[in-house]
Every structure is written in structure tokens, then in C-alpha cells.
Amino acid sequence: MTRSLRWKGAAFTVPFQLGFVFLYLLPIGYAVHQSLYHEQQSGLGLGGATEEFVGLDNYQQGLTDSKFMGSVLRVVLFACVQIPVMLAVSLVLALFLDALTSKAASRFRIVLLVPYMIPGVVAAIVWLNLYSPDVGPLTPIGDFFGFDWNFFAPSMVWPSIGNLLTWHGIGYNMVIIYSALRGVPRELFEAARLDGASELRVALSIKIPFVRGALVLTGMLSIIQMLQIFNEPALFRNVTPQTVDDSFTPIMIIYNQAFNAGNYHYAATLSVLLALILGVASFLFYRLTSREAD
Amino acid sequence: MTLTEERGAKARTVHRLNRPDPAARSRGGQRFLLVGLALASVYSLFPVWWLIVASTKDRTGLYQSNGLWFSGWHLWDNLEQLFTYEDGIFLRWTANSFLYAGVGSLGGTLLALATGYGLARFQFPGRNLVFACVVGSFLIPIALLTLPLYLLFSEIGLVDTPWAMLIPCLINPFSVYLAKVYTEATIPYELLEAARIDGAGELRIFFSIVLRMMTTGGATVFLLAFVNTWNAFFLPLTVLRGEENWTLNLGLYNWSGKRLESGVDLTSLVLTGALLSIVPMAIMMVAMRRYWRTGVTLGALK
Numbered sequence: 001m002t003r004s005l006r007w008k009g010a011a012f013t014v015p016f017q018l019g020f021v022f023l024y025l026l027p028i029g030y031a032v033h034q035s036l037y038h039e040q041q042s043g044l045g046l047g048g049a050t051e052e053f054v055g056l057d058n059y060q061q062g063l064t065d066s067k068f069m070g071s072v073l074r075v076v077l078f079a080c081v082q083i084p085v086m087l088a089v090s091l092v093l094a095l096f097l098d099a100l101t102s103k104a105a106s107r108f109r110i111v112l113l114v115p116y117m118i119p120g121v122v123a124a125i126v127w128l129n130l131y132s133p134d135v136g137p138l139t140p141i142g143d144f145f146g147f148d149w150n151f152f153a154p155s156m157v158w159p160s161i162g163n164l165l166t167w168h169g170i171g172y173n174m175v176i177i178y179s180a181l182r183g184v185p186r187e188l189f190e191a192a193r194l195d196g197a198s199e200l201r202v203a204l205s206i207k208i209p210f211v212r213g214a215l216v217l218t219g220m221l222s223i224i225q226m227l228q229i230f231n232e233p234a235l236f237r238n239v240t241p242q243t244v245d246d247s248f249t250p251i252m253i254i255y256n257q258a259f260n261a262g263n264y265h266y267a268a269t270l271s272v273l274l275a276l277i278l279g280v281a282s283f284l285f286y287r288l289t290s291r292e293a294d
Numbered sequence: 295m296t297l298t299e300e301r302g303a304k305a306r307t308v309h310r311l312n313r314p315d316p317a318a319r320s321r322g323g324q325r326f327l328l329v330g331l332a333l334a335s336v337y338s339l340f341p342v343w344w345l346i347v348a349s350t351k352d353r354t355g356l357y358q359s360n361g362l363w364f365s366g367w368h369l370w371d372n373l374e375q376l377f378t379y380e381d382g383i384f385l386r387w388t389a390n391s392f393l394y395a396g397v398g399s400l401g402g403t404l405l406a407l408a409t410g411y412g413l414a415r416f417q418f419p420g421r422n423l424v425f426a427c428v429v430g431s432f433l434i435p436i437a438l439l440t441l442p443l444y445l446l447f448s449e450i451g452l453v454d455t456p457w458a459m460l461i462p463c464l465i466n467p468f469s470v471y472l473a474k475v476y477t478e479a480t481i482p483y484e485l486l487e488a489a490r491i492d493g494a495g496e497l498r499i500f501f502s503i504v505l506r507m508m509t510t511g512g513a514t515v516f517l518l519a520f521v522n523t524w525n526a527f528f529l530p531l532t533v534l535r536g537e538e539n540w541t542l543n544l545g546l547y548n549w550s551g552k553r554l555e556s557g558v559d560l561t562s563l564v565l566t567g568a569l570l571s572i573v574p575m576a577i578m579m580v581a582m583r584r585y586w587r588t589g590v591t592l593g594a595l596k
Contacts, residue, residue, distance in 0.1 A: 001417050008496045009416020013424055016409035019465035024431055027442035034442070093334055096327045111335045114342060117579050119525040121543040122568045125550055126341045129348070130361075135360030135561060137344060151466055157502045167337065199323065228435050231527045238551035251528070259532075264445060271438040 006077055032165065034268035035059065058269035067247045068270055072227075072277060075249055079226040084160040087218060090173035091211070095203050097174070098181045109178070113171035119167065124235040129166040132239070152240040161232050173218045180214035181207060217288045227278050230255070250274050319433040342572075349566040356562060377545040384567055386538060391524055391571075395543060398463025399519035405464055406519075407512055410473025410549065411504055415481060425474070431467040436528050440518065444532050458533035459541075463523055469515045476511030500569075514585040524575065542571045 001008075009101065038154045039055040062068055093112065097105040131151035142149045151160045184207070192202050230251040237244040237252075246260070247253045250270070258267035345363055347548035351359065352368040375382050386468055388578045412418075443462065447453045451463070481504055505512070530541045537545070546567050549560045 003494075006416060008419035008422070010413050011496075012408045012412030012416070013421075016405055017424060018471060020427060020431075020467070022561050023443065024427070024434070024439065024467075025460055027446060028434070029444040030446065031438055034445075036383065054500065074512065081435060089334075093331065096330050097324075099327055099546050100331075108331045112338050115338050118342070118572055119543060119575065121525070121527050121547055122571055123341075124570050125546060126345050128550070129561065130341055130344060132484070135348070135356050135361065135463050138436050140361075158391065167341070170334070171338065188581065208564040224433065228437065234527075235547060235550060238547070238554060241554065248482075251435075251437050255532075260443075263443070267441055269439055275433075275438045277493060279433060282433060290443045 008155055024188045031268040031271055033110040033274050034265050062273050068253055071247055071250050071253055078158050082165055083222045086166045086169050089216050090170050091177055093174045094177040094181055097178055108134055115168050123168050124232045128239055131160055152243055154243050157243050175219055177211050177214045180211040184210045220282055220285055223281055332522045338362045345569050349569045353562055376563050376566050385538050387492055387542045391542045394459040395520045395523040396450045398460045398523050399516050402466045402469055402519050403512055403516040406469035406515055407508055408471045409470045411477050414477035428470050432484040438519050440529055440532050453533055469519055480507055517582050517585050
């Protein structure tokens with residue numbers, strides 16, 4: 001490739017590079033910079049504010065902030081329950097689809113993908129109303145079977161949100177696992193069957209190990225999303241602010257620090273911390289799940 | 295492979311395609327599968343069904359009748375209310391959502407195609423670094439970008455203008471990643487060489503050959519970007535203040551909180567609005583089914 005051609009090729013990427021610097025690198029740098037400063041009110045707060053360099057003080061505050069670390073822990077614990085459940089259901093459905101004729105499978109696949117097409121905010125609105133004791137059908141159904149369930153009670157909020165996320169995510173995860181499954185040569189399954197393996201055995205010992213990569217990937221994407229969960233709790237807060245307080249998830253805390261408390265420096269610090277936590281979590285998950293595969 | 299072997303393999307393939315997997319061969323096994331999938335389908339569909347039914351009811355019907363079945367037909371009244379409430383602000387939000395998602399994704403797709411093409415078909419210094427930035431940015435949490443972006447935008451006076459939504463849409467690393475993958479699959483080096491020998495300039499090659507050959511890939515990139523912007527919530531919540539610039543999502547979020555804030559019950563409007571905001575998604579998804587399915591699977595391979 002000649003020199004001038006190289007530069008012409010590079011020119012195609014220049015607009016993106018400039019945009020990337022302005023919309024990604026600059027904001028991240030700005031956040032890191034802000035996280036090292038503190039706003040100092042001079043006098044009685046009448047003389048305006050000055051910025052004072054405080055080094056890593058904000059980080060120390062963030063790491064010992066029980067509200068922030070509590071919200072991280074809350075989301076992580078929740079992820080440990082919701083993600084395996086969602087992936088297990090998606091996996092079972094993908095295995096079911098795989099055993100059907102392709103025509104029947106494609107019909108079910110479209111139906112199961114319907115929730116994925118619905119915007120997250122709308123999905124949350126729909127489920128909020130389904131849960132609602134006033135207009136939702138779930139309360140009368142519960143009455144009929146003798147359950148007295150309150151979906152907005154403190155002990156029920158996470159299961160309620162978890163159900164919403166599971167409903168929204170099953171189709172997408174199922175499609176990914178299903179396509180991985182279709183990529184496996186069928187002869188492998190045939191051979192096992194000829195050797196007398198039962199269908200369950202074929203699924204457990206051959207099919208599932210083959211879609212391991214897809215499971216790791218969907219798991220990783222779900223973890224990244226979960227640590228940043230915001231829309232669903234924000235909408236739940238609209239209905240039941242006593243249960244879902246404004247420090248329910250890490251991003252809610254960050255948003256509040258920035259826009260309600262006006263403490264941009266601390267909000268920036270917590271954003272950087274969350275990014276680091278996210279990086280560590282993805283790395284650990286990847287290491288843990290890929291070790292056995294080596 | 296000898297001829298007979300080949301024929302045998304072909305026969306096996308045909309045989310295999312016409313026959314369900316053995317798990318489904320036994321009648322009981324198949325029934326088990328169908329019941330399982332039918333239950334999952336009911337779970338997937340009943341909330342949507344409920345939403346459709348609910349938006350045909352008036353307030354009394356909404357609160358007093360069985361949620362899963364119709365009671366009276368008030369869809370037109372609800373729509374009229376929705377479109378006239380607060381001087382038709384809902385229409386304004388719809389137009390905004392279309393503007394941000396449409397224009398933003400179109401610009402973002404063009405930029406992504408150019409970048410993906412540059413990355414895939416040219417060797418220039420720094421290429422690997424640019425690509426590393428693209429992939430690395432998938433891991434950056436949205437809060438880390440959005441808050442400082444808000445501050446930067448407010449310093450240059452862009453907060454609360456449509457630009458605050460449109461500009462971030464132009465730079466989409468995931469679109470760039472997809473565009474690079476599609477370029478690698480569809481644009482052969484030989485073709486570019488031939489065009490160059492014929493004397494075509496690089497810009498001309500991009501606009502009249504590459505873009506044309508990338509229609510399918512470009513459509514997928516556009517569709518996914520459109521859906522993403524249409525669904526966006528945190529960015530508009532952060533950078534848009536006045537309600538005349540809001541998106542549908544932001545408007546519905548605000549309405550759903552009104553009951554608590556001021557005691558105004560807008561449930562009926564929220565539900566009809568929610569149903570309407572799904573319609574464009576559904577139309578696009580159905581119309582572009584073959585594109586977005588590849589998008590979903592490719593999206594997972596990143």
C-alpha cells in the first residue's frame with residue numbers, strides 16, 4: 001500500500017476519531033480531573049466557590065461510602081440471582097427450539113422475541129401497571145389462588161424488577177444461544193445417540209458444553225448492564241418511592257449527587273469508581289468462566 | 295471425497311433437514327417441548343396483550359373490569375385525549391424521538407461506514423489503536439460518559455437543545471465495529487484495486503462503490519442505532535430539561551410519576567402512549583426482520 005493511499009484511508013476515519021476524542025476521551029479525562037478536586041465554599045458560601053485539589057480524598061470517601069458500596073453490593077447480589085435464572089430459562093428454550101422442526105422453531109422464536117422489541121422504559125411501565133393493585137390483573141389472579149402479594153413491598157421489589165428484566169431479556173439471550181447451538185455439527189449428536197445416549201444426556205454432555213462460549217458472552221453482557229441498571233428502578237421509584245429510595249442503585253446515586261446535590265466532583269468520582277468496578281467484574285467473570293474451558 | 299460419498303452426504307443432509315431432531319420424534323417428547331414453548335410464549339405475550347386491551351378502555355373500565363379482556367371500546371377517545379393533552383405535547387415528543395433517532399442514526403451510520411471501511415481496507419499507522427478504542431469503549435459505563443458530557447455541553451450552551459441528543463448519536467463505536475465486520479465480508483481488495491487502476495478517486499470509490507455494496511450492512515447498522523436511540527433514557531434525562539425537547543420515553547416517565555407528585559392520574563394516557571411508542575419499533579422490526587436478526591447475533595459476537 002503506497003504512502004499516500006494509507007493517508008487517504010486514514011482520512012476516512014478522521015471524523016470519527018475527532019468525535020471520539022470529543023465525546024469519549026475528553027469526558028473521561030474531565031471526569032477523572034473533576035474527581036481529584038473539591039468545591040470549597042469560601043466564607044459563608046456568599047463569595048462563590050473555588051476548586052481545591054484534594055488528590056484521592058474523593059475516592060477514599062467513595063470507597064467508604066456505605067450508601068454507594070451498599071448499592072453496588074445490592075446490585076451484585078441481585079445479579080447473582082437474576083442472571084443465572086434468565087440464562088437458564090433462555091438455555092432451556094434454545095434447547096427446546098433446537099429439537100423442533102425449523103418451521104415451528106422460527107415461529108416460536110419470533111414470538112419469544114416480542115418483549116425484546118419493546119423499549120425498556122415502556123416495558124417497565126407495562127409491568128408497573130401489571131403489578132399495580134389498582135389496574136393490574138396480577139393482584140386479582142393472586143386473590144383467586146389465595147396469595148396476597150404486594151409487588152411493591154420492600155421484600156418484593158427486587159423479584160418484581162427481576163421478573164421484568166427476565167421477561168425483557170429471555171428472547172435476546174435465547175437467540176444468541178440458539179444460533180451457537182445451530183452452529184454445532186449435527187453428526188456429533190447423532191453419534192452420541194447411536195451410542196445409546198438419552199436426549200437429556202445429549203443435551204447435558206454435548207450441547208451445553210458447546211454453547212458455553214455463548215453463555216459466557218451473554219452472562220458478561222448481562223453483568224455489564226446490571227451494574228448500570230437505572231431505568232427500571234427509576235420508574236419503580238415513581239410509584240413506590242418509600243421502597244425504592246434515591247440511592248437504590250449506583251447510577252441513581254451518581255445521578256442524584258450530580259443533579260440534586262449539585263456535587264459534580266463526587267458524582268464524577270463515583271462514575272470512575274463504577275467504571276473500575278465494572279472492569280474488574282468483567283475481568284473476573286471472564287477468567288472464572290474461561291479457566292475450565294482451557 | 296468420492297462421488298458416492300458425496301451423494302451419500304447429500305442424501306443425509308436432505309434427510310436431516312426434513313426431519314425433526316430425534317428428541318421431537320417421540321410424540322410425548324414433542325408434546326413436552328410444545329407445552330414448554332407455549333407457556334414461554336404466553337409469558338412473553340400476555341403483558342403486550344394486556345397493554346392493547348387496557349388502551350381500549352376508559353377509566354372506569356381500566357379500574358373495574360377484568361384486565362385481560364375488553365370492556366367497552368374507547369381507544370379513539372383515549373387517542374384524542376393523548377393527542378390533545380397539554381396542547382398535543384405527546385405529538386411533539388413523538389416528532390422529537392423520530393428526529394433524534396432518524397437523523398442521528400443516519401449521520402451516525404454514514405460516519406460508521408466510512409470509519410469501518412477505513413479500518414478494514416487500509417493499513418495506516420494508528421489503525422490498531424483506533425480499533426482498540428472502539429472495542430474498549432464497549433466497557434465504559436454510561437454514567438462515566440454522560441455526566442461529564444452534560445458539563446461540557448452546558449459550557450458550550452448545547453444543553454437543552456436537540457444538538458445535545460444528536461451529536462452523541464453521531465459517534466457510535468458499536469456501529470463502527472459492525473461496519474468494519476461487514477466491510478471485511480463484502481468489499482474485496484481486488485475490486486478496490488480495479489477501481490483505482492481505472493482512475494477512480496478514493497472518495498468516488500467510497501461513495502459510488504463501497505456504500506452501494508454495503509446497503510445491507512448499512513441497513514443493519516442504521517436499524518440498531520435507531521432502536522438504541524429510540525430506547526435511550528439516561529442521556530435524554532440528563533441533557534434535556536424543558537419538556538418541548540423531550541423524547542417519548544422521557545415524557546412517559548414524567549407522566550407516570552405525576553400521580554405521586556401532583557395527584558393527577560394519567561394512567562390511561564401513559565398506557566395508550568406506551569402502546570403507540572411500540573408501534574414504530576414493531577413496524578421497523580417486522581419490515582427489516584432479516585437485517586436485525588443478523589444484528590442481534592453479530593451484536594453478541596463483539
